[in-house]
Amino acid sequence: MKSNADLIDEFCTTLWLEEGLAKATLQAYRSDLQQLGNWLDEQFAENLLQTSSEHIRNHVHDLLELKPSSLNRKLSSYKRFYLWLNTTKQREDNPCTQLQSAKRGLRIPKTLSEKQVLDLLAAPDLSNAAGQRDKAMLEFMYASGLRVSELVNMPLRAIDLNVGAVKVLGKGKKERLVPMGEPARLAIQLYLQQARGELLKGKTSDFLFVTHFGTPMTRQGFWKNVKRLALIAGINTTVSPHVLRHAFATHLINHGADLRVVQLLLGHADIGTTQIYTHVAKEHLHTLLNQSHPRSKSR
Template sequence: MPESAASADFPLLETYLDAVWMEKGLSENTLAAYRRDLQAFSRWCALRNRSGTEVTRSDVEAYLASLLEAKRSPRSAARALSCLRGFYRYLLRSGHLSDDPTLGLDSPRLGRPLPKTLSEADVDALLKAPNLDDPIGFRDRCMLELLYACGLRVSELTGLTLSQLSLNQGVVRITGKGGKERLVPIGEEALHWMQRYLREARPELLGNTTSEVLFPSRRAQMMTRQTFWHRIKQHAITAGIQKSISPHVLRHAFATHLVNHGADLRVVQLLLGHSDLSTTQIYTHVARQRLQSLHSKHHPRG
């Protein structure tokens, strides 16, 4: 690899890139991104008459601050810090440095994007979209009702079997990520649709075939996630919903609407099958954003 002018004060930059390429098997694009980040820092240091081995923690902090001041995203600054960490740890291991200037530095806070969700009116319109005169439409209506009532992942929904459903107890037994099981209440409305579906539509879908699959295709086989994603897209068009929609959006709507109506966050965590409460806490931000929007819209001094 030819040494560039930008790395003149970082004589080991290319050596490091060769080493990390061999060690991690990086793609050309990733290696180029590493090089750009390190060369950008090299140029920044050169303007301040600092060489790569003279850099202090304060220098790295100032560089990261300059990236944010230049309107670079926190994610971009965090990536730059990660790249610098790798470089200086290499220099430390190879005996070219006695102190790591990136040690103890916190990455810029990225923030988590709020999940896309639907209003309660949108959900109602979506649930009413399937054609109930068609057993496939009836099945879809029941799947949407269960998806929204239980906050299931799409793979959990399409993989359901009859043995996982208890109409008497009004619950469904879900095997989630990592093989963890949870019992989720179905709710009266979804239970009503499940009873009707099992009585009216499912036998018509199966014909003379027997199957444990709760929501079979016309071939009495388990539906793929991609097929259901396509079905929900079509129903969203029928319902006149303009937003981008997927099965996971209904899972988010389930959680968001629960929190909006005062549900305890730990209960929502159990229903969703989250192993960590911090994953569930995103819905408090969604609910807070919704409250702020309502306040701004309806309060005379909003």
């Protein structure tokens, strides 16, 4: 009988080969399955191949204190793993067929108003190379709705300033073409003409955005820069690169963009993920109604 470690390795290798899942995603699957395997060994001295539906239910009961989002991620890992075992004929049954996702309330993403975004975009100091880079990164992210990982890992060759578009390699190594507006194009052009060479100091890099060490910008480094610039802009709410991505999508919906278009720009595999922004837009409309309607109680 295969060990838990061998089964998990084989499963994760299959996901990587067939779907090209990111390292972080594969590690999440691995961690969830290792925890399940350890629990089975401690409780019943059995391995993952021997799991019954009752075992799975008991294990899930022990996890009920987790947030619904965390629990659902684990359930998704278990379901996919046992479906794979069944499909590859390593098990005749699937002990997860009756598992139901944990209920969770609608989570409205944090976002920024259009004025707050404009204030944030105006915060970088363009008299120095780092400020020009930060301006280009903020304009680029707000213009394209990139994930922060997509932004910091952007290759120099992926961007075409003449066309005003960029090739983005997203989750699952799926490529999409994303247009950018004129402010973002001009900010990146200024950065490439002046700041990037100054930051590299004679070094070379395949990445678009670099630090004063000549190394690629990191997620953590950009997050710190966004937080610092938000304070300069006088924004009192929590601001992160992901909040800027939410603002991109929310403002598009507020201005009448088609949901399918927003889905393509964000790189969402499922339009259900994109639909959350319609709820944000509805809240925006309610606010405008309360502020503007002559019969509103707030007037």
